[in-house]
Amino acid sequence: MGFSFDLIDTDETGTGRIGKLTLSRGEVLTPAFMPVGTRATVKTVSPEEVWDLGYRLILANAYHLYLRPGHDLVEKMGGLHRFMNWPGSLLTDSGGFQVFSLARLRSIAEEGVLFQSHIDGTQHMFTPELSMEVQESLGADIMMCLDDVKGYPASRTEARDALLRTTRWARRCKAAKKRVDPGLFGIVQGSMFSDMRRLSAEGLVSLELDGYAVGGLSVGEPRDVMLEMIEVTVPLLPPSAPRYVMGVGKPQDILDGVLRGVDLFDCVLPTRNARNGMLFTSRGSLNIRNARHRDDPGPVDPNCACPLCRSYSRAYLRHLFSEKEIFGLRLATIHNLHFYGELMDRIREAIKKKQLHRFVKAFVASMEELE
Amino acid sequence: MGFSFDLIDTDETGTGRIGKLTLSRGEVLTPAFMPVGTRATVKTVSPEEVWDLGYRLILANAYHLYLRPGHDLVEKMGGLHRFMNWPGSLLTDSGGFQVFSLARLRSIAEEGVLFQSHIDGTQHMFTPELSMEVQESLGADIMMCLDDVKGYPASRTEARDALLRTTRWARRCKAAKKRVDPGLFGIVQGSMFSDMRRLSAEGLVSLELDGYAVGGLSVGEPRDVMLEMIEVTVPLLPPSAPRYVMGVGKPQDILDGVLRGVDLFDCVLPTRNARNGMLFTSRGSLNIRNARHRDDPGPVDPNCACPLCRSYSRAYLRHLFSEKEIFGLRLATIHNLHFYGELMDRIREAIKKKQLHRFVKAFVASMEELE
Numbered sequence: 001m002g003f004s005f006d007l008i009d010t011d012e013t014g015t016g017r018i019g020k021l022t023l024s025r026g027e028v029l030t031p032a033f034m035p036v037g038t039r040a041t042v043k044t045v046s047p048e049e050v051w052d053l054g055y056r057l058i059l060a061n062a063y064h065l066y067l068r069p070g071h072d073l074v075e076k077m078g079g080l081h082r083f084m085n086w087p088g089s090l091l092t093d094s095g096g097f098q099v100f101s102l103a104r105l106r107s108i109a110e111e112g113v114l115f116q117s118h119i120d121g122t123q124h125m126f127t128p129e130l131s132m133e134v135q136e137s138l139g140a141d142i143m144m145c146l147d148d149v150k151g152y153p154a155s156r157t158e159a160r161d162a163l164l165r166t167t168r169w170a171r172r173c174k175a176a177k178k179r180v181d182p183g184l185f186g187i188v189q190g191s192m193f194s195d196m197r198r199l200s201a202e203g204l205v206s207l208e209l210d211g212y213a214v215g216g217l218s219v220g221e222p223r224d225v226m227l228e229m230i231e232v233t234v235p236l237l238p239p240s241a242p243r244y245v246m247g248v249g250k251p252q253d254i255l256d257g258v259l260r261g262v263d264l265f266d267c268v269l270p271t272r273n274a275r276n277g278m279l280f281t282s283r284g285s286l287n288i289r290n291a292r293h294r295d296d297p298g299p300v301d302p303n304c305a306c307p308l309c310r311s312y313s314r315a316y317l318r319h320l321f322s323e324k325e326i327f328g329l330r331l332a333t334i335h336n337l338h339f340y341g342e343l344m345d346r347i348r349e350a351i352k353k354k355q356l357h358r359f360v361k362a363f364v365a366s367m368e369e370l371e
Numbered sequence: 372m373g374f375s376f377d378l379i380d381t382d383e384t385g386t387g388r389i390g391k392l393t394l395s396r397g398e399v400l401t402p403a404f405m406p407v408g409t410r411a412t413v414k415t416v417s418p419e420e421v422w423d424l425g426y427r428l429i430l431a432n433a434y435h436l437y438l439r440p441g442h443d444l445v446e447k448m449g450g451l452h453r454f455m456n457w458p459g460s461l462l463t464d465s466g467g468f469q470v471f472s473l474a475r476l477r478s479i480a481e482e483g484v485l486f487q488s489h490i491d492g493t494q495h496m497f498t499p500e501l502s503m504e505v506q507e508s509l510g511a512d513i514m515m516c517l518d519d520v521k522g523y524p525a526s527r528t529e530a531r532d533a534l535l536r537t538t539r540w541a542r543r544c545k546a547a548k549k550r551v552d553p554g555l556f557g558i559v560q561g562s563m564f565s566d567m568r569r570l571s572a573e574g575l576v577s578l579e580l581d582g583y584a585v586g587g588l589s590v591g592e593p594r595d596v597m598l599e600m601i602e603v604t605v606p607l608l609p610p611s612a613p614r615y616v617m618g619v620g621k622p623q624d625i626l627d628g629v630l631r632g633v634d635l636f637d638c639v640l641p642t643r644n645a646r647n648g649m650l651f652t653s654r655g656s657l658n659i660r661n662a663r664h665r666d667d668p669g670p671v672d673p674n675c676a677c678p679l680c681r682s683y684s685r686a687y688l689r690h691l692f693s694e695k696e697i698f699g700l701r702l703a704t705i706h707n708l709h710f711y712g713e714l715m716d717r718i719r720e721a722i723k724k725k726q727l728h729r730f731v732k733a734f735v736a737s738m739e740e741l742e
Contacts, residue, residue: 040687040690040691041696043696043697043698068690068693068694078668083684085683085687297448315448316411316454319454320411320412322439322440323439327417329697
């Protein structure tokens with residue numbers, strides 16, 4: 001069964017939408033948030049825990065898995081799903097963003113991007129063809145085209161060069177793709193220039209890809225600029241294809257994305273913040289390391305039904321963090337992923353009820369900063 | 372429901388035995404191994420995982436919990452079972468061994484032991500009365516009398532002074548005990564001198580305690596000396612009471628203890644080794660970090676039915692360890708605790724079948740060192 005996307009419903013304005021991704025390993029309702037499983041594991045939690053939290057689609061990083069343990073090894077072990085024992089679907093990113101953000105001594109040419117591993121300094125060349133090979137070896141259900149990511153701020157010339165190269169690379173990705181089942185998404189670039197975003201979107205859409213990401217965001221630009229770029233880009237994309245904002249973000253950012261017609265999100269925020277003791281709650285975020293939780297017998301969030309909040313006190317979680325006990329990282333991660341999963345459930349429900357804007361307003365109002 | 376112990380069966384020689392501990396929170400079949408939950412968590416695993424592995428009794432450390440988060444806090448939070456969400460039973464050690472092995476600047480007087488916290492250098496005094504107060508605050512189902520532990524080697528005079536003090540302290544512990552339900556165990560000392568062990572055992576047995584531990588072992592003495600001390604001590608203890616060898620040990624040590632009539636064991640070995648990548652298998656131990664596991668699609672132990680061996684390859688576990696991914700520590704810990712749990716199951720089965728010695732021989736023969 002190959003990739004497909006069906007639009008199911010829209011919000012009261014017709015912009016926010018509910019969709020259904022059909023992938024080889026099952027269906028995924030959108031708007032959806034994807035937990036990040038960078039190195040073949042969503043940090044600190046088991047695949048069963050991710051599944052039990054309701055997630056059916058997670059992200060893995062081609063760049064990391066290419067370097068270690070190697071995509072060839074993962075393929076030999078039966079592919080990434082089997083390797084990491086994940087029964088759901090997988091989206092792999094192309095490696096473009098990691099080369100930009102992690103690797104050293106890059107030089108970008110038409111052929112591809114030359115970089116040094118952030119682990120051992122060995123030199124590697126990512127081409128569109130290799131990116132496809134890596135992602136197909138991993139066995140991704142959704143693959144991303146290799147893109148040329150620029151930092152912020154970038155000049156118009158830099159932005160133009162990078163987006164045009166990204167479009168040419170996307171054409172090569174589509175040509176290099178061998179497996180029929182997975183979906184292939186293009187990544188709209190163009191830095192913070194509306195006309196460049198248009199140029200990028202038009203080029204990619206002409207390639208008739210399976211979905212489109214808004215890339216090159218969360219690279220240091222102000223929040224309103226990020227939202228403007230999403231707002232400018234989404235209407236240029238075909239309504240029949242899923243839209244994905246990469247690396248975003250905070251609950252508020254996700255809400256703002258959904259209001260603008262975005263279907264897919266991924267971010268390390270819920271998992272990384274959990275490991276730092278930062279927990280999302282229905283009334284804002286709190287840091288469990290704070291001394292005021294020391295003898296608090298109550299749950300992290302009385303309105304939360306996650307395994308942490310059902311069975312453990314703030315005092316216990318704080319104790320685990322104080323003692324650097326690994327089990328605390330897991331409990332916090334489960335809680336934050338539950339928070340994000342429930343947020344997406346409630347977003348879909350609000351769209352269905354044609355009350356998305358009302359829901360967003362109420363949600364934001366309830367999220368007073370706790371600390 | 373208070374503490375009781377029933378002898379159910381013995382092996383073909385009448386020495387190795389099956390028993391049943393009845394505690395406030397349920398029954399525990401012996402010989403039993405107790406995973407160590409030092410700081411209100413069995414490192415890297417959840418209480419549900421420990422329970423699902425078949426364990427019903429785990430150990431927690433009075434010393435650690437007294438220092439952080441404080442036994443008073445744990446009591447305020449509803450006791451240790453509730454604090455850590457453990458539905459099974461808890462044995463707490465007295466703190467004597469940790470003061471000996473971890474704390475600084477001790478001075479031992481008749482009143483108690485003065486020590487400096489290994490965490491922040493603050494000064495504390497453990498008396499038999501305080502040890503009981505701490506263990507009762509935690510809500511232990513089995514409590515240990517405070518003991519005076521000596522290093523190896525110790526002189527006869529040192530050993531004698533320490534064991535006599537341990538007996539006097541045990542009398543004070545029994546007098547200070549307020550709660551009726553928990554069992555109270557004495558700890559036989561006497562260093563590596565058989566006559567001192569006898570003196571210690573006789574003194575403690577005259578106090579009619581609920582169980583007896585052989586303490587002061589695993590302090591650096593040769594293995595055959597340790598076994599000799601167990602062999603000398605156990606026959607001096609009433610058959611109707613459970614016998615516990617503290618801090619032991621390797622599978623072979625447990626087998627040797629059971630052959631000599633020991634009922635209870637605890638050790639950090641399965642959990643600590645797991646975190647170092649050392650896994651117990653039916654054919655000996657292996658280190659998953661070893662390069663030869665890099666592309667091995669097989670399970671850690673083909674004869675093992677644990678969650679790790681059922682669903683993950685050696686290649687994947689090695690990848691997790693190489694990448695320092697926390698999930699690997701959990702999988703390895705679950706595997707080793709499963710190995711120990713199954714070992715105890717098979718020991719009880721062999722006793723029941725009057726084939727304990729044959730089982731031990733076969734088990735030892737199968738445990739060729741893999742690496």
